[in-house]
Amino acid sequence: MPHHSPSPPPSNHRPTRTDAAARPTPTQLAHSWLTRYRDLIDDWDAFAAALARSLPVTLWANPTRISIAALTDLLTEDALAPQPIPGLPNALRLPPEYRVGQQWWYCVGLAHAQEVVSQLPVTVLDLQPGQRVLDLCAAPGGKTAQIAFALGNRGTVIANDIGYGRLKALQGNLDRLGVINVTTTQSDGRNWPTASGQFDRVLVDAPCSSEGTIRRNPSLLQRHDPATAERFGPRQRALLRRAVQRCRPGGLVLYSTCTFAPEENELVVADILAEYAGQLQLREIDFPGFNTAPGVTRWLGRTLPPELARCRRFWPHRNDTGGFFIALLEKDPSLPAEPEPELAHLADSEHDEWLDGLIAKYGLPEDYWSRYRINRQTKRGLHLLAADHAPPAVPAAEGRGLFFHRTNVRPPKPTTSGALVIGPDATRFRLELNREQRDAYLRRELFAPTAAQRAANPPGQAIVSYRGQILGIAVLHRSGVIESQFPSRWSGQAATELPA
Template sequence: MTQTTESHPQGVRLPRAKATALVTPEQVAASPLARYRTLVDDWDAFAAAIGRPLAPCIWANPTRISVAELAELLAEQGLDAQPVPGLPAALRLPEETKAGRNWWYCAGLAHAQEEVSQLPAMLMDLAPGQRVLDLCAAPGGKTAQIAFALGNRGTLVANDIAHARIKALQGNLDRLGVVNVTTTCCDGANWPSASGQFDRILVDAPCSSEGTLRRTPSLLPRLDPDSALRLGPRQRALLRKAVQRCRPGGRILYSTCTFAPEENELVVADILAEHPGLLRLVPASIPGFIAMPGVTRWNGRELPSELAHCLRIWPHHRDTGGFFMAILEKDPGCADEPTPEPAGLDDTDAAEWLAGLDDKYGLGGDYWTRYRANRQTRRGLHLMAVDHAPPAVPVAESSGLFFHRTNVRPPKPSTGGALLFGRDVTRFGVSLDAEQRDRYLRREIFDPTPEQRAATPTGQIIVDYRGHVLGVGVLHRSGVIESLFPSRWSGCAA
C-alpha cells in the first residue's frame, strides 16, 4: 500500500479555493460519481471539493527564471503566489488569475498546468541521454516538463492523433524555448515499430475526464458510466503499443484524469495479464502529496494485489483535480532492438543564415554550436539541440523550434526564436518600460524614449522587459516602434 502524508514547510500556506459551489454535493451524489462511494475515504469532503473552483497553478521555465524570481515578479504585480509542497517549480495563484493574459506567460517564463498534471514527469525517473516518447502529448505541458528534465537536449518525440492539437502543442513548445522535441501526428495505438524503442514512454491516455470537473463543471450532467467501457479498448491499445516500443529495462507511465477503475486499474491489470513476467508495477510515492493506493477490488472483481502500487489523487486531499498513475517497468532481460536510423535533415544553407544573425545581433561566432539548424519548410530554418535525432518514421510535423523566417525581406527571427536567443544579443536590442511592454503585446505602434532612439539603429530589433525577451519589433526611420508580436498570441496582451 502506497500512501504519503502531506507536508507543509514552515511558512507555506496552501490557498483554498472560494467556498462558492459550482455544483452542489446533492448534484454530485445524484450523478454517476456516486458509484465511487466505496472508494472514497470521505464522501462528504469529496463532494464538497468537486463543487469548489480550482485555483490555477503555474510552473517556472527552468531555462529562463527560477521559481523564486518568478514569485517576486508576481508579488510586484500584486499576485499572492504560493509555493506548492511536493512541486518545487510550481506556484498556486489566486483563483481569479488568468495566467495566459500576463506578460510573463507571453515571454515563456512560466506555463499554466494543473498541479496533478505536473506529477507524471516527476515519476518517470527522467535523465539526460534518455530517448523518450510522449504518445498522447497535446497540449504539451507534460511534454515541456519532460524536455526540460532531459536538459533540453537529446530526443523526445511528442505525438498526438489530431492535427489541430499538434498546432497548440507546438505553440507551447515554441513559447517555452523547447529544442529537443519532434512532433508527430498519428494514431498512437498504431505507432510504427520502425521508430525504434524508447527508454521512457508516457501514455497520458484519453479518458472520461471526471477528474477535471472542478475546471469544467458543465461536464457533470453529461457524465456517462458507459463511457469508461467505451474508452477502455483504446486505452488498452495505447498501453499495449507502449509496452512494445519500450526498451528492455525502460519504464512506461500510464496516467488518466478520471476516477473510473475501468479506465485505470482494470486497464493496467489486463496489460499485465497479457504480458506475464515481462512487466512489473513499480511502487510509487510523491513526497508532499496524499496519494491513495490503487484499487484491488471493483464491482466484485478481485484484482492483483500489486495494483496497490498505482497512485490515486483525490480532489479533497490536496484541493486539486483527480488523477491516476501507474509505473510499469519492462524486463531488462528481454530482447533489445537496434537504434533506428534518424531522419535526414537539410542543413545546406544554414551556416550562411546563422552568420547573418551573428553579424546583426552580435551573438559571437561559436554561439550556435550547441544547436543544429536545418530547413524543414520553405519558410525558413528550424533549430534543434545538437544531439537531437528525430526518427525517420513516422514523418515529423516539426523537429525543434521554427526560429528564423527566411522567405521574407528582410528575413526575421520568429517570436519563439527571439525568446530563445534574444537575451544574448549585444546589438539591436531595446528594453521597454511597462507601458511600452503592454502596447507591444497589444500589437500597437508606439514611441521610443529619446534614450532608446539614440542607442539603437533603425531596423528590426529584439525587445525585452526587465531583461526578459518579448519578441521582435521594428524601429522605423520615422522614429516609432512597430510590434511584430504574433496575432495568434495576442490573447496574452495585458
C-alpha cells in the first residue's frame, strides 16, 4: 500500500489569471474591434475600465447541503469578507485571487463557482416542481444544477451537450453537487429528436464568440475576429428553432449568450420570431438588483421590431460582471400539443441485496430507498435517481442520475458522490475527522486515526465527515491507518474556467 508523502495544503489565494501588463489598456480598447459597439455603450470609459479589471469570484451555496448563512460563516473563518449579491440571495462575491476550487467545502459540493451573469437565466424561467426541462447546451453544468435544485432535485431534467469531453465535465459537477434528477445526453442540439417529446422549459445557452468573457480571457482582444459572430449565427438560429419546436404550448424558451454581438443576440431572436410569427412572444424580464440595458432595436442599418427591447443586455461596467445577453420567449398556449413521448425503461428490480446491505451497515432507515429510484446502468454498480424521474426513451442516455454504489468490487462500496448523498442519514460507521486529517484525506494520503476514533470504529469502510459535513468514504485498516478513497479528479480541483 503506497504512502504518499505529505504536501503543503494549497494556498487560499492565487495570482490573478492575468497580470496587469496583460490586461487591455484604454488605448488598446479604443483601437480594437470593440469600438463597433461604442454607440451601444452608455459610458465607454467605465466600460474600458471594467475590462481592465479582473473578474470577481462568485459562487452559490448548494441548497441541499448548506445554507448561505453557514457558507458565509465558513468563508469568514477563512479571513474573507464575502459580499452578498443583490438579486441573487443564494450567492456570494469573493476577491478575484481566491482559489475557490481548492477549498475543502468546494471539493465536497457545498458550493459551486459560477459567474454572476451566468447565474441569472435560471432565475427568470419560473421553474416549478413537476415541470419537464431541457437544457440543450448544458456543459459544464452550472445552470443544469441550478435548474435541478429549483425543481427540488425531483422530476425530470435532460442535460444535453454535443461534446463528450464537455459532457464528462458536466457529469462531474452534477455528481459533486449530488444532483439526482438529471439524465445526460450527447447530441447535436440542432437535431434534437422529436421523439423526446415536448418540455415545459427549454434553455439554450448557445455556443457563441464569447466576447463577454474578455475579463477572464484578455487574449481574446488580440485573437478575436468580429466575423466570428456571423459564423455562429446559423448554428444559433438552428438551436433556438429546435428549442421552440420542443417547447410545449404555454412553455418558455430562454436564449442566452456571453457575447456582445447583436448578430448572435437580437438578430437571432428577431429571425426566429419572424419565422414563428403569431406563435411566440418576447416576455418582459426584470432582474432586481442589476443594472441592465434593453435589447438593441437597430444595428448596422437594420431596424428590428421594437419588442426586441424586452431582451436584456449586461454590460461589464454596470454590475462588475462579464458581458451577457438574455431573451425569454413564450410559446402560444393555444397551439396543439404533441402526444406524450415513450419513456425509457429503467429496471428497478434485483437490487435488494445491495440496498439491504447498505441499510444494515450504515444504519439507514428501513424505508430509506422509497424516496429514490434505483437503476443499474452498467456492470459497475447502481445509480440513484429521483423517485419521479421519467426520461424519454429517445435520445439514448449517456447517464441517468448519480452513480452511487459500486458492486463489482469486494466488498462493495458507496462512491464518493453516493456517500455525500446518504452520509447525513447514516448512524453507523461514521468517522469524524479533525482539520489535519481532513486535509490529508482530501490529498488522498494515508493518515493515523486518533485513539478515540479507533475505539469507536471497527476496521473497514466508513463514511467520513468534518464539522458534520460529509467528505466521502475511507477505509480504516487493521494495521492502524486510514486510507482515503477521495477521487483524484476531485482532489484539489481547480474551479472550472467555463462560464457554466
